[in-house]
Amino acid sequence: MKHVGLTGGVASGKSAVAAKFAELGAVVIDADALARDVVAPGTPGLAAIKDSFGAGILLPDGSLDRKALGAIVFSDEPQRLKLNAIVHPLVRQAAKELREQAPAEALVVEDIPLLVESGQAEDFDAVIVVQAPHEERIRRMVEDRGWSVEDARSRMAAQATDEQRAAVADYVLENFGTLEDLQGRVADLYQQLTKAAGE
Numbered sequence: 337m338k339h340v341g342l343t344g345g346v347a348s349g350k351s352a353v354a355a356k357f358a359e360l361g362a363v364v365i366d367a368d369a370l371a372r373d374v375v376a377p378g379t380p381g382l383a384a385i386k387d388s389f390g391a392g393i394l395l396p397d398g399s400l401d402r403k404a405l406g407a408i409v410f411s412d413e414p415q416r417l418k419l420n421a422i423v424h425p426l427v428r429q430a431a432k433e434l435r436e437q438a439p440a441e442a443l444v445v446e447d448i449p450l451l452v453e454s455g456q457a458e459d460f461d462a463v464i465v466v467q468a469p470h471e472e473r474i475r476r477m478v479e480d481r482g483w484s485v486e487d488a489r490s491r492m493a494a495q496a497t498d499e500q501r502a503a504v505a506d507y508v509l510e511n512f513g514t515l516e517d518l519q520g521r522v523a524d525l526y527q528q529l530t531k532a533a534g535e
């Protein structure tokens with residue numbers, strides 16, 4: 337089994353790449369989805385967050401109040417680290433369980449937005465980085481998601497730079513053209529990765 341990490345800046349096209357890999361037959365693991373699953377109601381993850389941050393981070397229905405928790409951790413580094421120390425190991429464990437269920441010959445692609453920032457590059461056989469023009473990424477965040485330009489810029493500024501991501505990349509997928517161009521590049525890369533896995 338070949339195990340690759342997929343990352344890129346916000347709105348660079350990671351999900352589009354992951355979707356194409358899945359269509360081609362890869363087993364895709366979505367770290368953002370796992371990060372939600374491990375704090376769903378009734379999970380040990382949510383109980384641990386409640387123990388650390390208090391019942392104020394729960395909504396009346398018992399689910400996580402992301403806004404309240406965000407307000408606590410957003411500008412408070414120690415609190416953010418405390419939250420990460422609860423959530424990250426649970427996500428890694430959940431990802432490991434999914435990897436173990438994957439067929440032996442599968443290409444496993446883990447989509448991890450902050451792979452570079454969290455120093456996980458060494459955990460993979462290879463790292464794929466998606467790069468896209470900054471103006472286009474900001475346009476997507478503003479027009480498609482309704483964020484302010486300021487929010488879009490500060491989200492980008494809080495992440496690693498293109499250069500930092502490129503420095504750990506084994507493969508860079510340039511998303512500078514149409515979605516079809518990108519999908520074609522993913523298909524080529526899938527071929528390359530699955531061929532290499534069989535050798």
Ligand SMILES: Nc1ncnc2c1ncn2[C@@H]1O[C@H](COP(=O)(O)OP(=O)(O)OP(=O)(O)O)[C@@H](O)[C@H]1O
Nearest residue numbers: 345346347348349350351352476511513514515518
């Ligand atoms: N080359 C492209 N041409 C047109 N639209 C694109 C292209 N690449 C991505 N998009 C669109 O831009 C939006 C953002 O892409 P996507 O969701 O794949 O990014 P992401 O990196 O996963 O974002 P996030 O960091 O928020 O998870 C989506 O609506 C996607 O369809």
